[in-house]
Amino acid sequence: MKISKKLILPVLFLFLGVFFSNAHPFYVSICQVNFNEQSQSLEISVKIFVDDLIEGLSEEGHSKLYIGEAKEDAHTDEYIYDYLKKSIRFKVNEKDVEPAFVGKEMEKDVVWTYLEIDNIADLNDIEVNCNLLTDVFSDQSNIVQVTKSGKTKNLLLSKRDTNGRLKFD
Template sequence: MILSILLIFFKIFHPFYVSVTEITQDEKTMAVQVSARIFFDDLEAALNKKYKTNVSILKPADKKQVNALISAYIKDHLKIKVNNTDVALSFVGYEIEEEAAWCYFESAKVPPIRQLRIHNDILFEQHSAQINMIHAIIKGKRQSTKLDNPKTTVNFLF
């Protein structure tokens, strides 16, 4: 009984801060595809702080503005290099699933990925305990890691 109460207390007063980013390369189009799962309340707080506005991701008054802010924020905090070349990402959109926003990006055609360098500091300015999980799936080979704040960069070789 006491253990249950302590677990509930810990959960309430020590929240969990994590995002998950998945990066793939479409074998037909050779585009890099990115999906980032971020708790929408944390993302809203980051957008409000950075852009000095009051954004609602769940019920946006101006969906175009929210799309632009999410796109700009994530592009500032998620950088990808393929074979030592920067990859420009285009925002595709976002959707809400339970407590999270799934944010989608895609690049133009890039060469087959041999090396993938990822810089991801999404929400690091919001939470010192932020963890960003990264999964890269290239030609059926999956590599994963986690970046604990302040570690921001990982390299994968395929």
């Protein structure tokens, strides 16, 4: 579903405020997609609460990962990447594309994961199917922000509506 510009800022501030509190009553992720014209790629950042991601990975059969801790499992990045590939799928200009895993970084109670899709000469439209953590939390929301040439468009996806499409001129 498309979100109006008037609605996205209050909703975004609400969800971002939740990211900076210790307990979070909402289940939300933010996926930022930036079209880099120079490198002809999509640079993707996904922000997820660590405890939510651990719960999602546990449902996939990966327990005791200790994300961001000294005793983190050596295969954690691989598990995260596999989970993200299953949970967030992209179609760019009518073609299915698969992102490569770039890495992750910790920020308090959240983890940023970085992905990249190469060989994107132009971004005319993007379809995102995101069911990230919707099988774990029935009220999970996934905000997708796509930026091209300084213009940002947004999607709000959930368990009921996991798919959205944005068109750029």
